[in-house]
Amino acid sequence: MRASVADQRIRSLRGPKPKTDPWSAHGTLLERERRPNGAVERAFTIFLAGSECPFTCSFCDLWRWTTDGATPRGALPTQIASSLRSLDGPPPDRVKLYNAGNFFDRRAVPIDDVPEIAGLCAPFSGVTVESHANTIGNVTVEFARQIAGRLEIAMGLETIHPIARAQLNKRLELSRFDGAARFLADNGIDLRVFVLLGAPYVPDDESVEWTVRTAQYAAARGASMVSLIPVRGGNGEMERLEALRQFTPPRLSQLEAALDRCVAAGFRATAFTADLWDVDRLTACRACRSTRIERLRLMNITGNPQPPASCGACDGA
């Protein structure tokens, strides 16, 4: 993919990239996660190190965990095998292979490694990999056939706000997203969707509204999982946009409001969750922050509305 002017600007604003070892995953996470049918799975995420994603979305900071050049042949199976060896006890229900990009990008995931990766996924009843909607196709179905469990694709829809969507530099048409979602459903592949809270160019006072609309858009197109992800600053471009008043870092109260509304909307075939991986970075009242985070955790795992936290020091702001 040729670098556009926007790609060049976004890349030029980045800080230095930490050195990444392509033979070692840069993290793992074992967590409990609710599925739309109410079952709570144990999910094991492996954060794989490999080639950088060819897209250059304005809000993305995943390039920090990528290598220069193509992922070497054999590196991903080595990372996965050694991450799986670190697990104690019975295998989790699901493995998520997150490679900071697109699983079906052959620079990131060499084609010759795919059978071995599929074999390593054999103990899991669910396997999740990430992909841009543009790279969904027959290769996705082929991978679904190679694994023993059921495949789930995690796609970023980010926002359906028309201006913000065009500014994300993601090169994602809604029709493309819709087509990919249909293709996955027709082939018995599950869909997990990432939705942004605080997308740049969405006015701050409309932020919750557009996150909810986007989450519902994904649910209406068959997403079984929708994760609300607060946009993080720190990649250079977000600081440029903040200075231009086109980006306001999202607040904990907005994440609560968005999840409350998604859960109340009654989409029974979709589990909505708030992404809490970086929740400590969100602005919030110091007196009730931990109570509110706990409330979100409870909503994530039960899918049920929870009574609002009350606080004498703030009004939930």
Ligand code: SF4
């Ligand atoms: S497609 Fe995903 S990984 Fe690639 S730049 Fe965009 S958000 Fe980041």
Ligand SMILES: [Zn+2]
């Ligand atoms: Zn408070």
